[in-house]
Amino acid sequence: MFFGGRASFGLDIGSSYIKAVQLKEKRGGYELELFDMVHLPPELIVDGSIIDSIRLVEALRQLVKKARIKTKNVVIGIAGHASVIIRRISLPEMTEEELEESIRFEAEQYVPFDIEDVSVDFQILGPKEEPGQMDVMLVAVKKDIINEYVNVVKEAGLVPVAVDVNAFALSNMHEMNYEIEAGRNIALVNLGARTINLNVVKNGISVFTRDSSIGANSVTEALQKEFHLTYDNAEKLQRGEEVEGVSPEGAFGVMLAAYEEILTEITRSLEYFQTTTVHEETSRVILSGGGALLKDFPKELARKTGVEVSLAEPFRTISIPKRFDRTLLEETGPIAAVAVGLAMRRPDDR
Numbered sequence: 001m002f003f004g005g006r007a008s009f010g011l012d013i014g015s016s017y018i019k020a021v022q023l024k025e026k027r028g029g030y031e032l033e034l035f036d037m038v039h040l041p042p043e044l045i046v047d048g049s050i051i052d053s054i055r056l057v058e059a060l061r062q063l064v065k066k067a068r069i070k071t072k073n074v075v076i077g078i079a080g081h082a083s084v085i086i087r088r089i090s091l092p093e094m095t096e097e098e099l100e101e102s103i104r105f106e107a108e109q110y111v112p113f114d115i116e117d118v119s120v121d122f123q124i125l126g127p128k129e130e131p132g133q134m135d136v137m138l139v140a141v142k143k144d145i146i147n148e149y150v151n152v153v154k155e156a157g158l159v160p161v162a163v164d165v166n167a168f169a170l171s172n173m174h175e176m177n178y179e180i181e182a183g184r185n186i187a188l189v190n191l192g193a194r195t196i197n198l199n200v201v202k203n204g205i206s207v208f209t210r211d212s213s214i215g216a217n218s219v220t221e222a223l224q225k226e227f228h229l230t231y232d233n234a235e236k237l238q239r240g241e242e243v244e245g246v247s248p249e250g251a252f253g254v255m256l257a258a259y260e261e262i263l264t265e266i267t268r269s270l271e272y273f274q275t276t277t278v279h280e281e282t283s284r285v286i287l288s289g290g291g292a293l294l295k296d297f298p299k300e301l302a303r304k305t306g307v308e309v310s311l312a313e314p315f316r317t318i319s320i321p322k323r324f325d326r327t328l329l330e331e332t333g334p335i336a337a338v339a340v341g342l343a344m345r346r347p348d349d350r
Ligand SMILES: Nc1ncnc2c1ncn2[C@@H]1O[C@H](COP(=O)(O)OP(=O)(O)OP(=O)(O)O)[C@@H](O)[C@H]1O
Pocket: 013, 014, 015, 016, 017, 018, 191, 192, 193, 194, 195, 196, 215, 216, 217, 220, 235, 238, 239, 240, 288, 289, 290, 291, 293, 294, 295, 335
């Protein structure tokens, strides 16, 4: 085989957990080769920027060792409203080659940074209703943020073969695991520690994306403040463990109050999508990220948005060898959503 033979794994470097997923192509589908993660202390990555690269490299090395990762080739994901611009734009019909030539020029008016400072990519989505026009998904990522991540990964002894955007990793994860629901808008919401990645897909195509810098960490901080806890203990409490005499039941009210800001942000983003793009309803939210595991969060999100919410199942169609703990995979599945999407990427994909 000439194509697809190069093994690589998906590496989702979040501010709270680094996740690694490797998939093996098998009879038209995938088999799970590896899934593992390491926890990061707070403040190593802030606003998507790497603050302490030395400790991040250490954590990466630790993960490679712990997960017994054999391949060095890795696909990484980038996110963040300050570094990633994703726009659906309308252009006169032209070939991929022609657009390749002119994309930087076209991108200039949509990118609020110097065009020299960003790496630009695109995908032609198809013709528009108006004749002679076509829809294009434009992606611009700041070069310095790509370099920060690429350098850290290289320092850890790995070889970055592709850089993706978290929002698109989510839609890949979705495409692989779910049937397309014709004509419906499905909102993929990834609630991390410090970011929300939103990607609304319709007929398998991304129609709206938005990253916000708020996340489950604000719940952790609220618990820390209320009960005078260390960050680690507040996180344990948030997961349902009793700490320093504070029971999860006793902490739930504080958690619910802290959800409000996150719920408002997601609701606002969905409303923005609705009013600016299509004037169509969102049919369903598929929730992923560690924040999806917050007690009753999916229920609260459904109440607030009035939209049905389900937890992402990134391993749904992936065959799982016996050596994995199925129950654990099901429980932690939502955390792996972005990494699974990254793991599906092949270096020659667009
Ligand atoms: N079982 C759980 N119950 C409650 N909260 C959880 C649970 N597991 C993880 N979390 C929370 O989810 C967050 C981590 O999720 P995730 O790994 O998706 O974030 P991240 O990718 O590291 O962050 P970001 O992408 O925002 O930089 C943390 O705030 C953590 O406290």
